Amino acid sequence: MKKKRHHIWKNIMIMAVVFLVASGSSIILQKTGVHEHITAIFIFAVFLTSILTDGYIYGIVSALVGTLAVNYAYTYPFYALDFRFQSNMISAVVMMAIAVLTGMLTTQVKTHEAIKVESEKERMRANLLRAVSHDIRTPLTTIYGASTTLLESGENYTKEQRIKILKGIQEDSDWLMRMVENLLSITRIDEGKIKIIKTPTVLDELIDSVMVKFHKRYPQQEVYLDLPEDIIIIPMDAILIEQVIFNLLENAVLHADGMTELILKVFVLGKQVVFEVSDNGCGIEKERLNGIFNGSYHLFEGRTASSDSKKHNSGIGLSVCQTIVKAHDGAITAENNPVGGAVFRFSLNIEEMKESE
Template sequence: MSSSPNRPSRLFCFSWQNFWIATGIFACAVVLCMLLGMADSTDGFASPIFVLAVLLISRFTDGYLFGLIASVLGVIGVNFIFTYPYWAFNFKITGYPLTFLTLLMVSVITSTLTTQAKQQEQLRVENEKEKMRANLLRSVSHDIRTPLTSIMGATSTILENPGLSQEDQRELLEDARDEAQWLIRVVENLLSITRINDTQTAQIAKEPEVAEEVLSEAVRKFRKRFPQIRVTVEAPDTLLFVPMDPILIEQVLSNLMENAVIHGGTTSQVRVSVQKESSFARFSIWNDGQEIPAKDLPALFDGTIKHNEITPGDGKRNMGLGLSVCMAIVGAHGGTMEAKNLDMGVEFTFRLPLSEEELHEHP
C-alpha cells in the first residue's frame, strides 16, 4: 500500500534520458515536415508525421509525461508552422479538434500500453530473481549444513578422545579440511552470483585477456587440489585475446573441472581446451566419468538438480549450484553454455564472443 502514492510521480517523472529521446524524435519530425514542405506545396502531411512522432516518443520514454507534451507540441506545430497561414495560429481549421484528440489519445494509449508492458517485464524479472534466491537458499542450506556437521563431528571426536592415534587424528583433520574447502567454494559461488545480480543494470567490466593464461591458472589450481587426476591442455598456436572478467571465467573453469571429478564418479582424466570458433572463443572441458542422464540435461544449469538425483550415495554435493553459477557468469559475458554426453565421457562447452579487433587480426 505504501507504494501507491508514488505511482503517479513515477508515471509523470522527468529524466534527462527521456528528455533527449523525446527531443531527438520530435526534432526529426520537424525536420522531415520542413523537407516535405519544401518539396510539396500542399498541406496535410504534417499530421500523420506528428502522430508517428507521438507514438514513438510514448513508446521509448517512461510514463506519460513526454508523450503528453509531444501531443500538445505536435498540435501546436501542425497548426502554427505547417498549416496555412504559416507561422500563425488558425483555430478555424476543419478537423482541428479531431487532430488534437487523435494525438492525445495516441499518446495516452501508447504510454499506457508501454508502461504496463514495462511493469510486467519488471515483475517478471523480480520473479526470476526471487526464484533464483529461493534456489540458492535451498542449495546453501543443503550444501552448508552437511559439511559443517562433518567438521563439528571430526573436531569434537579429536577433542573428546585425546587417546586417538596420530593416524586417526590426521584422517579426521583431512576430512575437516576437505569439508572446509568445499564450503569455501560454495561461498565463492554465492559471491559471484551476488556480484552478477548487483551489476545486472551495467555491463561486467571486460578486458581483453589471453585465454590460455586464464585456462592455465585454473588448471594449476585444479592440479593442486586433485593431483591424482590426469589433466591435458589444448590451446591454439597463436595467442587468443578474449574480452572477459578473468576471475569470473577462471571460476567457471574451476567449477566445471571440479564438477567433473566430484560428480563424474569414475573420472580419471580431464581435458581442457580453448580455440577460436567463428566469432567466439570456445572453451571445452571433457572428462571420462559417468554420463549425465538425458532427462537431467535440459535442467542442468538452473540450480535445481541435486547430486543425489544423479548418482546415489552422496547427497551432500549440490551439482546444480555450481553449474547455475557458471551459466550466470557466461550469460553475463554474452556467451552460451551447453553440456552433452559423448561416446566416452561428458563434455561441457561454453562460448564467449570475441572483440572486433581480434576478429580482424585473426580472421
C-alpha cells in the same frame, strides 16, 4: 544518478529523432501539395514516442509539440496558431488521447515485465537458498560429528585415525569455503558490486594458473590439454575466468561417474575464443540439461541426497560459471557428447581493449 540521467537523455533523443523524421516527411508532403496526411504523420509520431519512451511525460510533451507544429506550420492559416477551426481542435484532442492511452498501456506492460523479472529472480534466489541449505547440512554435520568425537574421546584413537578424521574436517571445511566464495561471486556480480575490468591475458598463462590450482586440489586427476599453438591474448578478468574453468573441471570430477578421461580444449572460432571441458563419464540426464546452470537443478528432478558431501555442490559452481561468462558478454552451454560423457563450452570475445575498460 548517472543511470537516471542517461535514461532522461535517451528519451529526449528518441522524441527529438521521431519528430525530426515526422517534420521532414511533412515538409516533403507539403511541397508536393499533399496536405491531408500530415496530421496522420504527427499522430503516428506521438504514438511512436509514447511507445519508445518511459512513462507519460514524453508522450504528452510530444502531443503538445505535434499539435502546435501541425497548427502552426501545416494548416491554414500558415505560420500562425489558430484553434478556431474544428479540425485543429480534433487533431489536438486525438494526439493527447493517443499519448495518454499509449503511455498508460506501455507503462502497464513495462511494470508487468519488471514484476515478472523480479518474481523470477526471487524464485531463483529461493531455489538457490533451498539447494545450498540442503547440501551444506551434510558437511556441517560431518565436521561437527568429527570434531565432537576428537574432543570427547580423541585419546581412544590412534595417531593415524586422528589424522584421518582431521583431514576429513579439513576437506569439508575447504568445500564450504569454496561454496561461500562461489555464492559471493554470484551475488556480487548480480548486484553490480563487482565491476568486470578486462585486461589482456595470455591464454597459456591462464591455463597454467588453473592447472596449478586444480592439481593441488585433485592431484590424482589428469587433464588432457588441447591448446592453440599460437599466442592468444584475450581481454578478461583473469581471476574470474580461472574460477569458471576450475569449476567446470571440478564439476566433471564430482559428477561424471565412470570418467577416465578429462579434456580441456581451447580454440579460436572467428572473433571468439572457445573453452571446452569434456569428459567420457555418465553424461547428463536429458531432463536436467535445461536447468543445469540455475544453481539447483537437481532438486527439481528428485535427486536423492548422498552421504558423501563431495558429491554435492547444488550446481552452484555451474551457476557461478554462467554469471561470470555473461558478465564478460560471453555464452556458456552444456550438452551430452554423442560418444558418451558431457561437454561444457563457453566463449569469450577477442575484442580490442577500450579505454573505458
